[in-house]
Amino acid sequence: MISEQxxxxxxxxxxxxxxxxxxxxVGHDGVVxxxxxxxxxxxxxxxxxxxxxxxxxxxxxxxxALGLKFSRIxxxxxxxxxxxxxxxxxxxxxxxxxxxxxxxxxxxNVVLADEINRATPKTQSALLEAMEERTVTVGxxxxxxxxxxxxxxTQNPIEMEGTYPxxxxxxxxxxxxxxxxxxxxxxxxxxxxxxxxGLGIQLPEATATAADILTAREIVRAIPIAASLREYxxxxxxxxxxxxxxxxxxxxxxxxxxxxPRAAIALVMGAKAHAFLAGEINVRRDDIxxxxxxxxxxxLVLNFRGEAEGISTDTLLDEVWNKTATS
Amino acid sequence: xxxxxxxxxxxxxxxxxxxxxLTFAFRLLFYGSLASIVAIVSLQWLxxxxxxxxxxxxxxxPITLAVTAFFxxxxxxxxxxxxxxxxxxxxxxxxxxxxLYEERLRGHDTFFRHRxxxxxxxLSADWKRGLxxxxxxxxxxxxxxxxxxxxxxxxxxxxxFPQAVSMEAQEQxxxxxxxxxxxxxxDAAHSTASDEAAATIESRDELADSSMNPSQKTKSLxxxxxxxxxxxxxxxxxxxxxxxxVDLPTTSDxxxxxxxxxxxxxxxxxxxxxxxQEQLQGNPRPLTQQESRGLQDLASRxxxxxxxxxxxxxxxxxxxxxxGEKLQDLMxxxxxxxxxxxxxxxxxxxTGDGSRQDSPQSTEVTGDEEAGQKFLERSxxxxxxxxxxxxxxxxxxxxxxxxxxxxxxxxxxxxGQAEMRMAxxxxxxxxxxxxxxxGGPAGDEPPPGTVGFVREDPTxxxxxxxxxxxxxxxxxxxxxxxxSETGSTTRFVDFEQLNSILQDRDLPExxxxxxxxxxxxxxxxxxxx
Numbered sequence: 001m002i003s004e005q006x007x008x009x010x011x012x013x014x015x016x017x018x019x020x021x022x023x024x025x026v027g028h029d030g031v032v033x034x035x036x037x038x039x040x041x042x043x044x045x046x047x048x049x050x051x052x053x054x055x056x057x058x059x060x061x062x063x064x065a066l067g068l069k070f071s072r073i074x075x076x077x078x079x080x081x082x083x084x085x086x087x088x089x090x091x092x093x094x095x096x097x098x099x100x101x102x103x104x105x106x107x108x109n110v111v112l113a114d115e116i117n118r119a120t121p122k123t124q125s126a127l128l129e130a131m132e133e134r135t136v137t138v139g140x141x142x143x144x145x146x147x148x149x150x151x152x153x154t155q156n157p158i159e160m161e162g163t164y165p166x167x168x169x170x171x172x173x174x175x176x177x178x179x180x181x182x183x184x185x186x187x188x189x190x191x192x193x194x195x196x197x198g199l200g201i202q203l204p205e206a207t208a209t210a211a212d213i214l215t216a217r218e219i220v221r222a223i224p225i226a227a228s229l230r231e232y233x234x235x236x237x238x239x240x241x242x243x244x245x246x247x248x249x250x251x252x253x254x255x256x257x258x259x260x261p262r263a264a265i266a267l268v269m270g271a272k273a274h275a276f277l278a279g280e281i282n283v284r285r286d287d288i289x290x291x292x293x294x295x296x297x298x299x300l301v302l303n304f305r306g307e308a309e310g311i312s313t314d315t316l317l318d319e320v321w322n323k324t325a326t327s
Numbered sequence: 328x329x330x331x332x333x334x335x336x337x338x339x340x341x342x343x344x345x346x347x348x349l350t351f352a353f354r355l356l357f358y359g360s361l362a363s364i365v366a367i368v369s370l371q372w373l374x375x376x377x378x379x380x381x382x383x384x385x386x387x388x389p390i391t392l393a394v395t396a397f398f399x400x401x402x403x404x405x406x407x408x409x410x411x412x413x414x415x416x417x418x419x420x421x422x423x424x425x426x427l428y429e430e431r432l433r434g435h436d437t438f439f440r441h442r443x444x445x446x447x448x449x450l451s452a453d454w455k456r457g458l459x460x461x462x463x464x465x466x467x468x469x470x471x472x473x474x475x476x477x478x479x480x481x482x483x484x485x486x487x488f489p490q491a492v493s494m495e496a497q498e499q500x501x502x503x504x505x506x507x508x509x510x511x512x513x514d515a516a517h518s519t520a521s522d523e524a525a526a527t528i529e530s531r532d533e534l535a536d537s538s539m540n541p542s543q544k545t546k547s548l549x550x551x552x553x554x555x556x557x558x559x560x561x562x563x564x565x566x567x568x569x570x571x572x573v574d575l576p577t578t579s580d581x582x583x584x585x586x587x588x589x590x591x592x593x594x595x596x597x598x599x600x601x602x603x604q605e606q607l608q609g610n611p612r613p614l615t616q617q618e619s620r621g622l623q624d625l626a627s628r629x630x631x632x633x634x635x636x637x638x639x640x641x642x643x644x645x646x647x648x649x650x651g652e653k654l655q656d657l658m659x660x661x662x663x664x665x666x667x668x669x670x671x672x673x674x675x676x677x678t679g680d681g682s683r684q685d686s687p688q689s690t691e692v693t694g695d696e697e698a699g700q701k702f703l704e705r706s707x708x709x710x711x712x713x714x715x716x717x718x719x720x721x722x723x724x725x726x727x728x729x730x731x732x733x734x735x736x737x738x739x740x741x742x743g744q745a746e747m748r749m750a751x752x753x754x755x756x757x758x759x760x761x762x763x764x765x766g767g768p769a770g771d772e773p774p775p776g777t778v779g780f781v782r783e784d785p786t787x788x789x790x791x792x793x794x795x796x797x798x799x800x801x802x803x804x805x806x807x808x809x810x811s812e813t814g815s816t817t818r819f820v821d822f823e824q825l826n827s828i829l830q831d832r833d834l835p836e837x838x839x840x841x842x843x844x845x846x847x848x849x850x851x852x853x854x855x856x
Contacts, residue, residue, distance in 0.1 A: 004438040224439050226425030228408040281439050282426035285416075
């Protein structure tokens with residue numbers, strides 16, 4: 001039974017967590033919020049941005065602030081799946097040779113899949129099971145990953161050379177996709193100041209435990225949401241499908257596939273987590289709006305015409321949002 | 328006191344249902360008012376005789392629809408999740424009412440529910456501002472009320488429709504141009520009171536229609552239009568003022584129709600006078616406006632100015648007793664043998680319409696027929712002779728062969744001979760008693776070989792007072808002035824001088840004889856000037 005004290009304590013913990021991250025990461029409050037939302041929703045998050053914007057530092061900072069086991073995988077074209085999940089190796093102990101499992105970097109609480117789209121799709125897909133089922137199967141044996149578990153991936157924009165687009169099945173497993181924008185002038189001044197003076201960047205001390213996170217997850221799931229808002233979210237997701245009666249004309253014209261049911265779940269859970277981080281006790285329309293783009297932008301697959309005309313998924317999502325009535 | 332969310336929900340639901348019903352009601356009030364306007368206007372147009380009380384039932388359309396719509400809207404239960412979310416949006420409460428409703432619905436007993444209840448309790452004091460009638464509903468309400476007012480105004484002051492005749496009436500009027508509806512006036516004669524007078528007036532519309540030529544009827548009668556008493560009376564008054572453009576009849580059939588129409592009008596007037604007299608004998612009173620108009624209209628259709636004038640005197644007479652006397656005088660004047668039971672219309676019913684030959688007007692008509700027949704015979708003789716003598720002068724002979732051609736007679740300078748002959752025609756008619764305006768045959772169909780005549784004012788006259796004017800005589804004709812035995816001035820042709828003129832022109836003997844005979848004819852007393 002969740003008490004009001006539990007709720008207050010959990011929200012206070014995450015407020016501290018956000019503050020400590022903000023001491024290191026400058027100008028990316030929205031991105032940090034999405035990372036925390038994903039953590040609260042038992043999801044994964046994908047950061048997209050050009051190199052040098054501090055994506056890797058952001059993930060490392062979050063992991064450090066959470067006090068969780070952190071691992072980093074640098075995806076390259078020659079990276080193999082076994083390099084991620086681990087493999088059975090032949091070992092000799094006391095004169096006996098035997099196969100023992102050498103766990104890969106995926107066995108951690110916070111996994112940073114850096115530049116995930118530089119690896120081949122085969123290697124990318126090695127993360128699928130870990131991301132969704134929180135398990136890793138090697139050979140005939142399945143290993144369960146330790147909770148809390150979150151994959152935070154970064155990727156360069158698809159247009160960049162030497163990148164492989166993520167398969168739809170994998171990209172759908174990311175709860176949210178956050179675009180890391182170039183920092184503003186004030187943020188850039190602060191970044192240069194922090195990186196060039198004194199001791200440089202210092203990762204924060206842990207301000208939360210795994211138990212805090214798991215408790216917060218329970219609270220988030222218990223946050224009430226009105227049935228009419230659930231229906232509204234469902235209509236929003238359906239409106240991204242070109243064959244749906246709710247979809248606007250632009251979606252029908254430029255979209256090949258719309259959001260999956262995972263998108264609706266992501267919206268509901270994301271809205272709940274957003275309300276939790278805001279200290280609210282119920283989901284509001286503002287909460288839905290806050291996570292709407294991040295939950296759907298990577299799930300829309302444009303058709304050939306949309307790709308050829310350079311249609312932005314954000315434009316289509318704005319159209320869907322504006323055309324979908326509340327009730 | 329603990330906040331009762333269930334009662335709060337119930338209040339929201341009631342208010343929502345009430346407003347939903349009102350919204351529906353106002354909307355249908357508006358559309359219903361439009362429908363009532365259309366219904367009233369349509370009924371006034373299609374059925375002008377419909378009573379106003381009947382038409383006023385159209386005003387019940389919007390009210391009935393509004394009441395029905397209210398109950399339909401009230402009856403339907405609202406979708407509570409949507410309603411509560413709308414209320415949350417209006418109150419900007421962050422979906423707290425909706426969330427609390429969901430929590431209670433699921434039976435969750437969490438701290439979220441208790442905290443939400445505390446928050447919603449603060450909202451409940453001012454929740455009604457979030458659930459109001461939409462402005463559009465007020466717009467429909469005001470428009471609906473305006474529509475009802477307009478419908479009421481139209482009901483009280485009917486729109487002035489142009490002369491409207493239904494298809495049925497049009498067909499009747501078309502058929503009446505061929506065969507007159509003689510039964511209408513007698514039917515009206517047997518009816519009683521002022522309502523019957525109105526019916527009589529309605530029946531006289533057909534007379535007006537029949538007096539118009541077919542082309543004009545086609546212009547004035549529209550399909551799907553029906554007779555309106557007011558419009559017909561207006562048109563009749565226009566006719567009496569000479570505003571209506573009625574083509575003069577030119578053929579014998581049209582003459583006969585016109586004569587029949589005037590005959591019918593005279594008979595209808597007589598009947599109406601008789602009705603009125605019977606009514607006024609026991610209860611003297613001034614005439615109603617409808618009766619006055621009906622009398623004037625009928626009088627105007629008889630084509631008798633004297634009758635019209637006397638009718639106007641009756642209508643304008645303020646004293647009821649004197650009006651009754653005038654009415655009696657006019658009846659006696661129209662029908663001096665009215666007291667004679669043998670000459671009354673009722674005693675001659677077995678003879679049909681032809682029975683009117685017994686009446687004085689029928690006698691006059693007979694005199695007209697004889698005069699006309701006589702004139703035609705004389706004209707035929709002259710034309711035959713003239714045609715034999717002047718075979719080369721075709722145009723002249725054609726003009727002479729068409730003594731009733733108005734175009735020729737209206738231009739005195741065009742042909743002096745024809746003009747003189749037409750003047751003679753008028754004299755013949757007037758001498759033979761054609762001054763009552765009822766020169767047509769009284770029977771259903773005139774006998775073969777006879778022509779019905781109608782009294783018409785001369786289209787032209789010789790001189791200002793009808794005297795002979797020298798300018799109308801062909802230049803060179805030796806007309807001499809002389810005195811008759813009675814002392815009046817006469818004119819004659821000096822045939823000696825005429826002979827010398829003709830001989831100077833080297834005309835053949837036959838032509839000279841024809842010319843001489845022509846001048847003899849036009850200067851003789853019965854056919855000359």
